[in-house]
Amino acid sequence: MDDITWLHIEPTTRCNAWCPFCSRNVDGFKLAPGLNLEDLPVESLEKRIKEFPNLKAIQFCGIFGDPCAAKNIDALLECAFSFDKIKTVQIQTNGSLRKAEWYAGLPERGKHLDLLQVWFAIDGTKETNHIYRQGTSWDKIMENASAYIGAGGNALWQFIPFEHNKDEILEAFGISQSMGFSQFRLFENDRPKRGGKHYRTGEPLNIKPWYRDGKEPPEDTQFWGNTYNERGEKYVNTGTLNTFVREANCQHLRERSVYLDAKNNLYPCCFLWWANCSYENTHINIQEEFQKKDYRNYCLSFCGSTK
Numbered sequence: 001m002d003d004i005t006w007l008h009i010e011p012t013t014r015c016n017a018w019c020p021f022c023s024r025n026v027d028g029f030k031l032a033p034g035l036n037l038e039d040l041p042v043e044s045l046e047k048r049i050k051e052f053p054n055l056k057a058i059q060f061c062g063i064f065g066d067p068c069a070a071k072n073i074d075a076l077l078e079c080a081f082s083f084d085k086i087k088t089v090q091i092q093t094n095g096s097l098r099k100a101e102w103y104a105g106l107p108e109r110g111k112h113l114d115l116l117q118v119w120f121a122i123d124g125t126k127e128t129n130h131i132y133r134q135g136t137s138w139d140k141i142m143e144n145a146s147a148y149i150g151a152g153g154n155a156l157w158q159f160i161p162f163e164h165n166k167d168e169i170l171e172a173f174g175i176s177q178s179m180g181f182s183q184f185r186l187f188e189n190d191r192p193k194r195g196g197k198h199y200r201t202g203e204p205l206n207i208k209p210w211y212r213d214g215k216e217p218p219e220d221t222q223f224w225g226n227t228y229n230e231r232g233e234k235y236v237n238t239g240t241l242n243t244f245v246r247e248a249n250c251q252h253l254r255e256r257s258v259y260l261d262a263k264n265n266l267y268p269c270c271f272l273w274w275a276n277c278s279y280e281n282t283h284i285n286i287q288e289e290f291q292k293k294d295y296r297n298y299c300l301s302f303c304g305s306t307k
């Protein structure tokens with residue numbers, strides 16, 4: 001625990017959006033079976049921060065909800081802000097939750113930090129963002145981001161390219177620059193699935209990832225999530241032929257980070273949530289496993305390397 005410097009937390013499993021490839025729903029229509037709507041208790045976060053003596057950064061993100069949907073988001077933020085050792089706080093959001101005044105107040109609340117940064121996940125322009133970010137409002141996102149940046153906030157525009165928005169990358173970049181975003185980042189290969197469903201009607205959608213080099217993974221996804229390896233981990237077949245993982249590819253080892261879910265369970269990273277590899281459930285030492293070249297299928301699938 002001494003070498004951990006970065007804590008990725010799941011403040012909540014709530015969200016207002018219905019992104020088709022998000023783990024909180026089924027293809028964008030209806031909640032994932034068994035998902036409980038809950039917020040990470042502040043006491044749990046406080047206890048966890050104390051457990052890591054060299055912790056420097058907290059990332060409010062997660063894989064089941066939007067941090068800004070947490071009912072106790074202000075208390076969670078105050079908890080993070082109250083520790084002198086925490087120098088960086090990152091908040092990742094679709095941007096269409098909460099009011100502009102809330103965003104405008106953030107820079108002042110985090111002014112003692114080295115870096116407070118809000119990542120706005122905006123996959124397109126007014127015409128296309130809602131196609132993947134179903135249920136969000138472009139006008140509200142723009143209002144919130146403008147309020148935050150106008151108050152001196154550091155904002156990053158995160159753009160996932162799909163077939164339906166690939167021609168808007170430059171336009172979105174231009175909007176980000178005119179609004180004063182400090183960074184614009186393309187997240188390529190981030191959503192390899194296809195299809196999706198309309199969040200209200202369940203009608204099939206035709207969402208496809210976009211690949212700069214035009215090389216797409218095989219279309220056949222019949223094995224996704226259907227098989228288990230000898231450790232009982234669900235095997236996600238992403239069509240890769242990876243046989244090893246580089247330490248530099250592993251965010252857990254590279255960033256010295258761990259992931260805390262909304263139930264207060266700790267994992268090496270959010271990918272290993274799927275494999276039920278929490279520290280409490282499993283004896284797990286990723287560094288040791290890598291040294292023995294004993295890679296988990298999840299590691300090979302998500303972070304593996306072929307050369």
Ligand code: SF4
Pocket residue numbers: 015016017018019022023024063064065066093094133
């Ligand atoms: S905004 Fe985030 S948490 Fe909400 S549905 Fe989309 S990906 Fe999932």
Ligand code: SF4
Pocket residue numbers: 245249250251252253268269270271272286298299300302303
């Ligand atoms: S899945 Fe494995 S290799 Fe990837 S970040 Fe997690 S621990 Fe590291």
